[in-house]
Amino acid sequence: MTNPYESANPKDVRRQIREGKITGQTSGMCSGYAQANMAVLSKDLAFDFLLFCERNKKPCPLLDVTEAGSPEPRVAAPGADVRVDIPRYRIYKKGVLTDEVTDISSWWTSDMVAFLLGCSFSFEGPMLEAGLEIRHITDHHNVPMYITNQECIPAGVFHGPMVVSMRPMKPEDAVRAVQITARMPYVHGAPVFLGDPEKIGIHDLSKPDFGDPSEIRPGEIPVFWACGVTPQAAAMTVKPDIMITHAPGHMFITDIRNASLAV
Amino acid sequence: MTNPYESANPKDVRRQIREGKITGQTSGMCSGYAQANMAVLSKDLAFDFLLFCERNKKPCPLLDVTEAGSPEPRVAAPGADVRVDIPRYRIYKKGVLTDEVTDISSWWTSDMVAFLLGCSFSFEGPMLEAGLEIRHITDHHNVPMYITNQECIPAGVFHGPMVVSMRPMKPEDAVRAVQITARMPYVHGAPVFLGDPEKIGIHDLSKPDFGDPSEIRPGEIPVFWACGVTPQAAAMTVKPDIMITHAPGHMFITDIRNASLAV
Incomplete structure (x- = not known):
């Protein structure tokens, strides 16, 4: 539709x-x-x-x-x-x-x-055009977002952890996704992490802090992009x-x- | 040396x-x-x-x-x-x-x-590594810089024209230079213009506003990058x-x- x-x-x-x-x-x-x-x-x-x-x-x-x-x-x-x-x-x-x-x-x-x-709408379009599947779009739910253990660089009164969005991908698609989104540094750019979510302080992918969980199928890895919820969350702490x-x-x-x- | x-x-x-x-x-x-x-x-x-x-x-x-x-x-x-x-x-x-x-x-x-x-030091290194000649480095003089007729987007009290640096290149080298510097958006990035300098309000390449003139050899075109003198000039107007x-x-x-x- x-x-x-x-x-x-x-x-x-x-x-x-x-x-x-x-x-x-x-x-x-x-x-x-x-x-x-x-x-x-x-x-x-x-x-x-x-x-x-x-x-x-x-x-x-x-x-x-x-x-x-x-x-x-x-x-x-x-x-x-x-x-x-x-x-x-x-x-x-x-x-x-x-x-x-x-x-x-x-x-x-x-x-x-x-x-x-x-x-992220801006980089999801080019990924779809390149033939990559974006799970939360396929499954019609909100993108899953997680609060990480990665602190942003503070500035004056503002500070807080980086929030990321996650898209499950086959490793070869993850490589293409890096290439495509790296070209768009003004709209989040390349992923900040991929693979073991524990490494960035995410303990359960099925329980996102915001949005809805995405199914991760066998052979797929989670790929994480910096998320625009981060600045709002940082502003809110003040x-x-x-x-x-x-x-x-x-x-x-x-x-x-x-x-x-x-x- | x-x-x-x-x-x-x-x-x-x-x-x-x-x-x-x-x-x-x-x-x-x-x-x-x-x-x-x-x-x-x-x-x-x-x-x-x-x-x-x-x-x-x-x-x-x-x-x-x-x-x-x-x-x-x-x-x-x-x-x-x-x-x-x-x-x-x-x-x-x-x-x-x-x-x-x-x-x-x-x-x-x-x-x-x-x-x-x-x-521009940051993007000149990768250009040299890629085998491109940078005329003012070859000839040991300062890069030529010009005040253009392109106005920056004003912000509060600050405004002013964009200042550009110029490097003469063969067209095929200009293409490589675009590729190389486009990858470095945090240090001026891709050229802002190439070719006829009149189009950006530069009337005489032999008389730069700052720095020294670079020789343009037959078959070469001038390639222009946004220059860090721009913000200093804008600040000075205030x-x-x-x-x-x-x-x-x-x-x-x-x-x-x-x-x-x-x-």
């Missing part, structure tokens, strides 16, 4: 989101264009958070950062408005989820900075007075073509 | 710089390790400058950014001290060069942030109360292997 917005233009889809005509998850929309995770923080935390992302590029691949108070991501989507162009948002106060909304205009203040971070994110699966669709993110 | 420090360890060379035993240019030292441009700004400008670098990755490839007041680049060279580990510095006050010194301890304040940016940089050719030698910067 293809998504009715699969070949739609990002501008059109964002407009329909803004007008309340599209309210669901964005997976499968605007094929070929990068979708982004979003985290909004106040300016006083922005330098440290930008530095955290810069130092931990694999889990925190920045696609754009707005200037304080401006809701327009001028690099990723000129003319867009991050307050209304995402179908669903989550509001966290002091680290606690307090609201889930479809418009953050009334929460937005002149000192807010929005961070748009690349997501318990900022206010932090706004996209709701899971409800991403910001940029004007950036995935192919333009390949090196 | 090889550099006596060609196979030296970065830590040892930094120590000797710190002790005043090495005072000259760092080109050719610590082969295989990335050398960095440095720009020091006060914290109130740091977010905008970090954002400028993030938005203009090709001319401004960040290798590390220190936390306000800390002179230790914990990612690029743990234990190092950017105040004393560079052979020669330049102090700019309100955009005017006022001092050239070998130690910036007395200028350093608790709100200063040091930005370390990748430089005329910050104080800004400190390395002196040209006197770089910060990191512990990062060039090979580890390849994707």
